[in-house]
Amino acid sequence: MTIFSMGYLRCSVGALIFLSFISLMLHLLLFWQLKPNQDHVRPQNLTILLWQWPFGVSYSLKGNVCWEMFSIPGCFLKDNQSMFSHADVVVFHHQELSNGCSMLPLHLPRPPRQRWIWLSLEPPLNNHNLSAFNGLFNWTMSYRSDADIFMPYGKLVAKKNTSTYFIPQKQNCLVAWVVSHYKDQQKRSKVYQQLRKHIPAELIEVYGHWTQRPLADKNLLSTISRCLFYLAFENSEHKDYITEKLWRNSLQAGSVPVVLGPPKSNYERLLPLDAFIHVDDFSSAKELAGFLQHLASDRKSYEAYFRWHDSHEVKTYTDWRERLCTICSNYHKLPMHKVYQDLYGWVNK
Ligand SMILES: *[C@@H]1O[C@H](CO)[C@@H](O)[C@H](O)[C@H]1NC(C)=O
Ligand SMILES: *[C@@H]1O[C@H](CO)[C@@H](O)[C@H](O)[C@H]1NC(C)=O
Ligand SMILES: *[C@@H]1O[C@H](CO)[C@@H](O)[C@H](O)[C@H]1NC(C)=O
């Protein structure tokens, strides 16, 4: 090694140490700069303003609702529009915007940090006038798993302790269905009409407005639980559109769900395979009816549909306050800068 190359080596080691030092300093600097920024992302306390109660039904916001009812800290729900300039997040439920019951506060100066949330748990066919709202919302809240705030109708959660589940006592009822807005052209109606041709009428119980056999909410689960199967048929088929018909009417009642809605793979992401029966698995209503009758006579196979109950239970979301409080628990995960330029396209994709 020549003196020159030794010098070069020493120099490059020196340069390396120097560069490492600079880089360390830069990282430290960035770290200190980022820290206050992170606090900015999630202020200690968040004020969530609900612009209009969904479907005109209001709930009390007395006290610290998110903390007292749902153990979510630092989350303050408001429904007084005069809080607009103080709100970190303003939530707009689409129904009231599209039917003119409520208007966006476009005339008010919008605080730069404030985010607007578009909220709807309805399927696309119930969301009208969407393109009028392009370019205004930062986040979406919907039953869709790809929404910024995913708000399903229900989900399975692990039980704290596993415990044996007792299947409710069954009576002479093979299939139950609750339907209010029956429409001939809907797929669920067609499947039902086919199905009833292959099942004795006395084994089918249909409740709701359509058959003029209304079921009071307090009697819903006990009535359905007497039946072996429940038709958890959605009114329209869309990705992730799986409603209380599955979670409450069927799984919570203790009746095996026969589902019609999005494809089977969509249900499989939310439920074990042996928790439900998907209509797409059958080439005809006759075959489906035959399968249900077979299970009715094969107790062991039927009971297998309840195995998941030992380790899991259903959690449903029904209280709008709880749904709104989850905005705070999700806040740190939400994208900082986002605008829905094509809300219509997003909802209908
Ligand atoms: C957050 O809210 C709590 C409860 O109202 C209050 O005691 C606390 O001072 C607030 N923190 C900030 C930073 O505003
Ligand atoms: C909303 O807030 C304003 C200003 O604080 C107050 O005057 C008004 O009474 C509130 N409205 C309701 C319905 O509480
Ligand atoms: C769309 O909004 C207009 C008001 O801007 C309203 O008159 C109309 O009824 C709405 N259409 C639908 C389908 O909701």
Ligand SMILES: *[C@@H]1O[C@H](CO)[C@@H](O)[C@H](O)[C@H]1NC(C)=O
């Ligand atoms: C769950 O099991 C543990 C240990 O067996 C017990 O201490 C606890 O009380 C149980 N919790 C419930 C909710 O049953």
Ligand SMILES: *[C@@H]1O[C@H](CO)[C@@H](O)[C@H](O)[C@H]1NC(C)=O
């Ligand atoms: C929120 O949306 C509004 C309206 O499009 C936009 O002007 C604003 O920059 C967005 N805010 C953030 C933080 O992305």
